Amino acid sequence: MRIGILTSGGDCPGLNAVIRGFAKYVYNQIPRVEMIGISDGYGGLINGEAKMLKESDFSGILNVGGTILGTSRQPFKMMTVEDQNGESKLDLMKKNYKKLDLDLLVTLGGAGTHKTAGLLSAAGLNVIGIPKTIDNDIFGTDVTFGFHTAVDIATECIDRIHTTAASHGRTMLIEIMGNKVGWLTLYSGIAGGADIVLIPEIPYDPDEVVRTVRHRITSGKAFNIIAIAEGAMSQQESKMKKTERLQARGGDATATNQLAKYISENAEVETRVVVPGHLQRGGSPSPYDRLLSTEMGSFAGKLVQDGNFGTTVAMRNNQITYNKLADIAGKTKFVPEDDQMIAVARSIGISFGDGKKFKEIR
Numbered sequence: 001m002r003i004g005i006l007t008s009g010g011d012c013p014g015l016n017a018v019i020r021g022f023a024k025y026v027y028n029q030i031p032r033v034e035m036i037g038i039s040d041g042y043g044g045l046i047n048g049e050a051k052m053l054k055e056s057d058f059s060g061i062l063n064v065g066g067t068i069l070g071t072s073r074q075p076f077k078m079m080t081v082e083d084q085n086g087e088s089k090l091d092l093m094k095k096n097y098k099k100l101d102l103d104l105l106v107t108l109g110g111a112g113t114h115k116t117a118g119l120l121s122a123a124g125l126n127v128i129g130i131p132k133t134i135d136n137d138i139f140g141t142d143v144t145f146g147f148h149t150a151v152d153i154a155t156e157c158i159d160r161i162h163t164t165a166a167s168h169g170r171t172m173l174i175e176i177m178g179n180k181v182g183w184l185t186l187y188s189g190i191a192g193g194a195d196i197v198l199i200p201e202i203p204y205d206p207d208e209v210v211r212t213v214r215h216r217i218t219s220g221k222a223f224n225i226i227a228i229a230e231g232a233m234s235q236q237e238s239k240m241k242k243t244e245r246l247q248a249r250g251g252d253a254t255a256t257n258q259l260a261k262y263i264s265e266n267a268e269v270e271t272r273v274v275v276p277g278h279l280q281r282g283g284s285p286s287p288y289d290r291l292l293s294t295e296m297g298s299f300a301g302k303l304v305q306d307g308n309f310g311t312t313v314a315m316r317n318n319q320i321t322y323n324k325l326a327d328i329a330g331k332t333k334f335v336p337e338d339d340q341m342i343a344v345a346r347s348i349g350i351s352f353g354d355g356k357k358f359k360e361i362r
C-alpha cells in the first residue's frame, strides 16, 4: 500500500508527533506499506514534489515542533481555477496522485486543508484528514492537536505580562492568535487571569471596555490585563464588511492598537500592546499534545486499515472517532455564546466588553 502524507496550512506543535504516530501504526499493523512524503502541503501535490520516506525518518521527531514535510497555504478558492493550459490545481493534484501511484492520501491540516481534502475526496481520491490548528475551529471535533500547546504558550505570555503590568500600573493588551474564532484567547485569557477577554464571536463596546478598566482602577487595582483575539472587533465594526473594517483601522490588520489608544485616552491610563504572534505556534508540543497527536495519528492508521476513506479524525467527549469529510468540510466551530467557559469567565467577573452579566453555568 502506497500512502501519501502531507501537512498543509499554518504549522503548529504536534504535526511531527502525528506523522510519527501514524507512521508507527501503519508500519506495525499493515503489511507492505510505503510512505510518500509530499513536500510543502498541497503545493507539493500540485507540483509533484514528493519523496519516498524510510521508517527511520519518523524517529526522533515526537517532540520536534514544525513539520518535517514542510507546509504552505493554498487558498481553497483557487483550487478549481484553470491555468493557461486549461488545468486547475485540482486536476494537477489528481494527476500527481496517480503518477505517484498512491492508494490514499493523508492530510494534516486546519479548516482550509479539510475543505480541499473534501474536494479531493469528492473527486474520487481516497483521503483521510487529521485535524490540526492552534485555532481549535474545526467543526465536529472538540479539540484539534496543537491547540493546547498554544494555550500553554499564550498563558505564559499573559503571566509574564501580569508582573510588568502590575509593576507599572499599566493596562496591557495581549493580542492572541485567532482571526476568525476566539478559542485560544478565551482559554489562555482565563488561564492567565485576564480581566477582559475580547473574541470575534462577541463584538465589544469600546466604552464598556473603558468602564471596566476604570472600575478596576477605582476599586484599587492599578493594572488591567486584556486578552484580545486577532479577529476581535467592536460592535460597530461587526456591522461592516471586512474591507471596510480594515479601512476604518487605518491600515492596521487588527483592532488592538486602536482600542489601546481609545482606552488610554478615555480611561486615562497608560496602555501597551504585546503581540506574541507566531511564538504561539513554535516549538515543542506539550505532553498533552504529544498524547493527543499520537492518538489521532494512530487512529488515522486504523482508518487506513479499515479502508474508511473520505473521513477525518475527531475527538468527541474524550472518545477518538471520525467524521465524514463531506459533513464537516467548509464549516467552522465558533465559540458559542452559551459556551461553558464563557459562563465560567462571566461568573468570576471577567468582562467580554459587551456589558452582559453572568446568567448560569450549564
Ligand code: F6P
Pocket (backbone or CB within 6 Å): 010, 073, 110, 133, 134, 135, 177, 178, 179, 230, 281
Ligand atoms: O490558523 C492558524 C493561525 O495561526 C491563525 O491563528 C493566524 O491568524 C494565522 O494562522 C496566521 O497565519 P500566517 O502564519 O500565514 O501568518
